Amino acid sequence: xxxxxxxxEVFIRSKxxxxxxxxxxLHASDAEMAxxxxxxxxxxxxxxxxxxxVASKDITASDPDDSDPLFEPAKDKIYRHPTFYEVPNEVxxx
Amino acid sequence: MTSLNLEALFQSKIDEEIKIxxxxxxxxxxxxxxxxxxxQHAHSEIVGxxxxxxxxTRAPSLRRKLILLAKVQDEAGHGLYLYxxxxxxxxxxxxxxxxxxxxxxxxxxxxxxxxxxxADLGAIGWLVDGAAIMNQVMLTRTSYGPYARxxxxxxxxxxxxxxxxxxxxxxMANGSPEQKAMAQDSLxxxxxxxxxxxxxxxxxxxxxxxxxxxxxxxxxxxELRQQFxxxxxxxxxxxxxxxxxxKLRWNxxxxxxxxxxxxxxxxxxxxxxxxxxxxxxxxxxxxxxxDGAWVREAAVAHAAKKEQDxxxxxxxxxx
Numbered sequence: 001x002x003x004x005x006x007x008x009e010v011f012i013r014s015k016x017x018x019x020x021x022x023x024x025x026l027h028a029s030d031a032e033m034a035x036x037x038x039x040x041x042x043x044x045x046x047x048x049x050x051x052x053x054v055a056s057k058d059i060t061a062s063d064p065d066d067s068d069p070l071f072e073p074a075k076d077k078i079y080r081h082p083t084f085y086e087v088p089n090e091v092x093x094x
Numbered sequence: 095m096t097s098l099n100l101e102a103l104f105q106s107k108i109d110e111e112i113k114i115x116x117x118x119x120x121x122x123x124x125x126x127x128x129x130x131x132x133x134q135h136a137h138s139e140i141v142g143x144x145x146x147x148x149x150x151t152r153a154p155s156l157r158r159k160l161i162l163l164a165k166v167q168d169e170a171g172h173g174l175y176l177y178x179x180x181x182x183x184x185x186x187x188x189x190x191x192x193x194x195x196x197x198x199x200x201x202x203x204x205x206x207x208x209x210x211x212x213a214d215l216g217a218i219g220w221l222v223d224g225a226a227i228m229n230q231v232m233l234t235r236t237s238y239g240p241y242a243r244x245x246x247x248x249x250x251x252x253x254x255x256x257x258x259x260x261x262x263x264x265x266m267a268n269g270s271p272e273q274k275a276m277a278q279d280s281l282x283x284x285x286x287x288x289x290x291x292x293x294x295x296x297x298x299x300x301x302x303x304x305x306x307x308x309x310x311x312x313x314x315x316x317e318l319r320q321q322f323x324x325x326x327x328x329x330x331x332x333x334x335x336x337x338x339x340x341k342l343r344w345n346x347x348x349x350x351x352x353x354x355x356x357x358x359x360x361x362x363x364x365x366x367x368x369x370x371x372x373x374x375x376x377x378x379x380x381x382x383x384x385d386g387a388w389v390r391e392a393a394v395a396h397a398a399k400k401e402q403d404x405x406x407x408x409x410x411x412x413x
Contacts, residue, residue, distance in 0.1 A: 003387075003390050003391050004186075004187070004188050005390070005393065005394065007181065024175060024244070024247075025178045025182075026174060026178065027187060029390075029393035029394050029396065029397040030393075030396075030397035030400065033393065040167075040171075041171055041174055041175075044164075044167070044168070044171065045251070061117065063117070064115070064118050064119075065119070
């Protein structure tokens with residue numbers, strides 16, 4: 001429909017020191033209104049100290065059908081984890 | 095992969111309790127069932143604002159008025175979380191709203207009953223929100239990720255709704271004899287419609303088996319209804335009010351309350367549009383939608399103009 005407002009994705013920082021986290025989406029005619037609507041919709045109980053809004057159409061996502069080949073390279077590299085290495089009992093602070 | 099393999103893979107994810115996310119492959123029927131269920135749920139939240147919004151100007155104190163405003167605003171919020179969840183499945187918001195306004199989409203029948211006096215606001219919070227919570231707590235574990243996440247938010251907020259309703263009932267049940275009589279009258283009118291909120295008996299429910307297999311639902315209508323009766327009876331006893339059911343009694347052997355049969359004729363009649371307020375509710379929604387049309391148009395025009403204003407400057411720089 002012609003007058004439909006675009007969709008925005010909303011990210012909220014719940015308190016200083018934490019990252020913004022995706023909380024949901026909403027419709028608004030522009031970015032400014034999206035921030036105001038996000039305030040009313042997602043922070044009615046002090047859930048946030050900062051809001052990001054991103055037009056949903058501007059988000060590029062990986063394809064779940066390709067997730068196996070996409071993430072496969074990391075799967076067999078267990079030497080990237082500290083638990084792969086043996087540290088002698090006598091050695092501390094490591 | 096053939097669609098048969100995809101379907102088997104999908105079901106194995108469900109069986110392993112792996113959530114389904116928006117871009118994952120899913121059977122068409124799963125998608126359609128969810129769009130229908132989530133949008134009906136969203137419509138219920140939005141129509142649910144009407145019986146209570148009706149009392150904002152007549153709340154008996156400023157405290158009650160602030161609480162009621164916050165509650166009705168929450169219902170709007172819940173509707174919006176749910177519409178957003180439905181949109182992740184490819185539904186279009188405006189289509190969903192149009193289906194409601196055209197009378198093609200269903201919403202919870204409970205909101206087709208009138209709120210006759212202030213005690214009804216107590217009964218709605220206590221019983222109607224209480225029944226909704228039973229269903230919604232179950233849905234926090236539903237198999238579709240965005241629906242489950244919306245439910246977690248909603249349940250956190252809904253708990254205040256039920257408590258403020260019960261607080262109204264406590265105040266009235268302990269007030270003057272007239273106030274206590276109002277509380278009892280309100281329980282009499284809302285009890286059976288609240289039990290109807292859980293839907294038809296399992297044996298009559300058309301979508302139940304598949305919804306359980308897909309873990310959209312995890313408890314049957316009758317299980318949830320029994321759970322609601324079991325927790326609500328002691329709450330009524332505390333208030334000193336009588337639940338309007340002569341067959342209601344504790345069954346030691348079952349470990350549950352036995353209760354009387356719902357008037358299914360009334361249930362189906364309200365579902366089919368012949369409840370006390372069906373027409374009034376739809377009319378109010380259509381009026382709100384039409385009255386808001388110029389605001390939606392003006393906001394789009396304003397946004398377009400702002401975009402336009404940006405253009406000459408940037409193209410001048412480029413030149």
